[in-house]
Every structure is written in C-alpha cells, then in structure tokens.
Amino acid sequence: MSDSSHPQPPIPGGVRIGTVEREQAAAALAEHFTAGRLDPDEFDARVRQAYLAKTVADLSPLFADLPDGRRFGADPQHVRRNSGRDAAVLRRLLFVVAVLAAVLWVAVVRVPPLVFLPIVWLVLARRYAGRRSCRAG
Numbered sequence: 001m002s003d004s005s006h007p008q009p010p011i012p013g014g015v016r017i018g019t020v021e022r023e024q025a026a027a028a029l030a031e032h033f034t035a036g037r038l039d040p041d042e043f044d045a046r047v048r049q050a051y052l053a054k055t056v057a058d059l060s061p062l063f064a065d066l067p068d069g070r071r072f073g074a075d076p077q078h079v080r081r082n083s084g085r086d087a088a089v090l091r092r093l094l095f096v097v098a099v100l101a102a103v104l105w106v107a108v109v110r111v112p113p114l115v116f117l118p119i120v121w122l123v124l125a126r127r128y129a130g131r132r133s134c135r136a137g
Helices: 019-034 040-052 056-063 084-109 113-136
Strands: none
Touching: 019 040, 019 056, 019 084, 040 056, 084 113
C-alpha cells in the first residue's frame, strides 16, 4: 500500500501534453514531409500518432530518426509554446498539407476537382471578410 503523503516522482517523459503541442508536432512532421524526409505513408502514420499522443514521451519516437529530434524530447522545456508567428506558420503548413491531400484524393479517387469549389469559395470569402474588417477598423 502506498503512502499518499509521499507522492511518487514523475516518470521522465510522463509530462502530459495538450492540443498545442500535438499541433506543433504535426507541423514539424509536415516540415519534414515537405523536405522529402518522409514518404506519404510515414507522414500519415506519424501525424496520426502525434494526435493520439498523451505525453512528451509519446512524441519523442516520432522524431528520433529526423534532424532536430530533440525538439520533442523528455524535457518539457523543449516543447515550444505557440506564438502568433508560429500560428501563422502552422496555418500555412496546414494549408499546404490540405492542398496536397486534396490533389492526392482527386488523383486516387478520380473525383472531379469541381467538388472543391465550394470549399475554395468559403476560404476565399472568409479571407476577404477578414481583410475588409481590418480596413474598416
């Protein structure tokens, strides 16, 4: 029986992570994918594992064979916090990944690209509305 007055020391890598860290890991994997270090199957599998990760230790193996693998090491200080610039980079990377996924889907499923027109229209309308509200203020 354990004594609750003497808590156990935390297990290395047992630091819990949140959505921000999972998205940062996915963005870092996207960078490696666009650099050609990962093939599409490896990229998909690693991103899936990144979003299922619960602790820093769960992210470490995803980067063990990639340059700058220390970024998601067992030390919680290596997990970067999201800033405005990081969020902009993440949005751009997610856009590139979404475009690549759409192109692959059209090529593999052989669906006409016209299916994506409503999505493109919504994205452009949102972007135009955002710029217009910035000018009005």
